[in-house]
Amino acid sequence: GAVVSQHPSWVICKSGTSVKIECRSLDFQATTMFWYRQFPKQSLMLMATSNEGSKATYEQGVEKDKFLINHASLTLSTLTVTSAHPEDSSFYICSASRPDTIYFGEGSWLTVV
């Protein structure tokens, strides 16, 4: 079964509103979680690395004020897309890190209308 749960799988929101995506590690404590964005027919682009109890590390070009990441516990990290616009529509996927491997969530499709 899934060891990382991501919710929601699909979300549609109006332009200008905010939407939150949750990433939970179910069977283990994840000190590090990664957030990715994937455009159609492209690879996973690392947005930020989330460490429990500290501020996320954002990749160059990713607006930290727009993509708020919170890793408040060892089993939960959240990504909030603030003031969403149609160009933010994409597939977002998280992963949770164990020492020996990484598990991915099922991903979330965000559509901003």
Added chain:
Amino acid sequence: AQTVTQSQPEMSVQEAETVTLSCTYDTSESNYYLFWYKQPPSRQMILVIRQEAYKQQNATENRFSVNFQKAAKSFSLKISDSQLGDTAMYFCAFRLTNDMRFGAGTRLTVKP
């Protein structure tokens, strides 16, 4: 920053044949992990195989094996006895403790 390169955007193979997907990476680190992930149309990321850089022995998982050349920074994936269900995008990934990067991917089609 680490980079991962997959030079084959698309590949195809006949069912039951063998195919090799290429991956190279660039890093100044000596301890790291390398992965191959499969992404079917569902978009779920499925771990195919993992290799620790400190291990010289190439990893194998059933029909999947890798050729890890640390000095050359090469990490290719060999799929033997290809099956129709192997059709998917395949991503090579490089991981440090707080960093994980993916290559651009190779779209593999297994033909009946």
